[in-house]
Amino acid sequence: MIRDVFFKEAATERNAWKLRSVSAGEKSPKPVELKRKAPDLKSAEYVSGQAPVIGPEWGMTSVHVQAGWYREFRLVPSGAGRFCIETKGEIAVKIAVVGATGEVGRMMTRVLQERNVRPGEISFFASARSAGGEVEFYGQKHRVKELTEESMRERYDYLLFSAGAAVSRQFAPVAAEAGSVVIDNSSAFRMDPGIPLVVPEINGDILRGYGKGIVANPNCSTIQMVLGLYRVHERYGIRSIVVSTYQSVSGAGRNGMNELEDQMRGHIAPKKFVKQIHLNVVPQIGSLLENGFTDEEMKMVNETRKILRDPDISVWPTTVRVPVLYCHSESILTETRKPFDLQGIEAALEASEHVIFSRDMFTPLDVAGTDLTYVGRIRAFDDTRFLMWNVADNIRVGAATNAVRILLKHGELN
Numbered sequence: 001m002i003r004d005v006f007f008k009e010a011a012t013e014r015n016a017w018k019l020r021s022v023s024a025g026e027k028s029p030k031p032v033e034l035k036r037k038a039p040d041l042k043s044a045e046y047v048s049g050q051a052p053v054i055g056p057e058w059g060m061t062s063v064h065v066q067a068g069w070y071r072e073f074r075l076v077p078s079g080a081g082r083f084c085i086e087t088k089g090e091i092a093v094k095i096a097v098v099g100a101t102g103e104v105g106r107m108m109t110r111v112l113q114e115r116n117v118r119p120g121e122i123s124f125f126a127s128a129r130s131a132g133g134e135v136e137f138y139g140q141k142h143r144v145k146e147l148t149e150e151s152m153r154e155r156y157d158y159l160l161f162s163a164g165a166a167v168s169r170q171f172a173p174v175a176a177e178a179g180s181v182v183i184d185n186s187s188a189f190r191m192d193p194g195i196p197l198v199v200p201e202i203n204g205d206i207l208r209g210y211g212k213g214i215v216a217n218p219n220c221s222t223i224q225m226v227l228g229l230y231r232v233h234e235r236y237g238i239r240s241i242v243v244s245t246y247q248s249v250s251g252a253g254r255n256g257m258n259e260l261e262d263q264m265r266g267h268i269a270p271k272k273f274v275k276q277i278h279l280n281v282v283p284q285i286g287s288l289l290e291n292g293f294t295d296e297e298m299k300m301v302n303e304t305r306k307i308l309r310d311p312d313i314s315v316w317p318t319t320v321r322v323p324v325l326y327c328h329s330e331s332i333l334t335e336t337r338k339p340f341d342l343q344g345i346e347a348a349l350e351a352s353e354h355v356i357f358s359r360d361m362f363t364p365l366d367v368a369g370t371d372l373t374y375v376g377r378i379r380a381f382d383d384t385r386f387l388m389w390n391v392a393d394n395i396r397v398g399a400a401t402n403a404v405r406i407l408l409k410h411g412e413l414n
């Protein structure tokens, strides 16, 4: 039974509505996002994806259609659990993935397909090292091209960058100048006051009217932390956060994973990490700064304030690398301005988009491969401070999925 349907604007005159009908058990022609909490860890975040199946067995209470690649769309309930999706003005978008052969780039390519994004044209770029190789997209092989400034002078609707900060600094402004929207996974532009730093569930609204230019994707540890805290901030106001991270080696890209795997086979000297990571825990990620924090830690401080739009929140991070392949975990102590009770915190977490709150305990092995942030082990001794445990897939929630969600949100709002 559909009780709550979000309607977009009605048709404009240029194109006629196309009528798509979906009913229980049928496959939807376009991604349909059913806002429903997964009852257990392994169930899907979306009933949508490549082959969304809709049915009363999902206990639907609300339905939300991704803007996808239609200028406009709406859902029309047609009784007995059936509804129609009306869409209008199909857009043939042109997309490119820069850093397509890396951990994040490959995952972005996969998430685009999972979300049923079907661009009219797509290109894949990497360095000269990988140029000429192949990337598969919807079963078709595409040749990897070498990234050059010339190639970035061509206009794309969306360029998904994940090739490191130096590459972004050189090439992203060229692409922005050419009129493309660049969604950048690196740290190059995050703290630039003119550049939106976006976690769509929290501040996606700032993409409205942002026609072209660079949009920054936050640091992976920051994204999962703010997703677990933004509703708490709305209700109680966050004064301070003390966070210790347990970050997987994939956070350092393909080379980070290779280093752990090589060390598991036999000792090799640390290259990517400052100490041996196999059978060890390394409490330094990034370079040490003059204030004693690392640059990874300062990202969590500064980006949290920018995303939550509150420069007064103090953040006290210790970022730690652990010998885990996928998923970052965080132990977070939060101090609020207003007093809370734990039911209120739990209600805030229940109301947080793409967050699963449970009294169960989550580990990286439970969570890897999902698009949700898992929060558990909530505890408090008093009414202004509480602790939580937070786990999310750093390559997906912390990078690729957030980037694709930015793309979809931008498409929806512009």
Ligand SMILES: NC(=O)c1ccc[n+]([C@@H]2O[C@H](COP(=O)([O-])OP(=O)(O)OC[C@H]3O[C@@H](n4cnc5c(N)ncnc54)[C@H](OP(=O)(O)O)[C@@H]3O)[C@@H](O)[C@H]2O)c1
Pocket: 098, 099, 100, 101, 102, 103, 104, 105, 125, 126, 127, 128, 129, 130, 131, 147, 161, 162, 163, 164, 165, 167, 185, 186, 187, 218, 219, 220, 250, 251, 252, 253, 254, 255, 394, 395, 398, 399
């Ligand atoms: N891993 C994470 O959890 C995570 C999370 C958030 C953000 N990020 C950010 O995402 C970016 C990529 O991370 P990753 O983990 O995917 O790294 P990665 O696995 O090392 O991949 C790096 C990618 O960048 C490409 N590249 C390197 N130098 C290039 C150049 N000069 N021109 C064009 N392409 C070049 C590489 O291509 P080749 O194959 O040709 O070398 C490869 O495709 C980084 O900025 C990172 O900070 C990563």
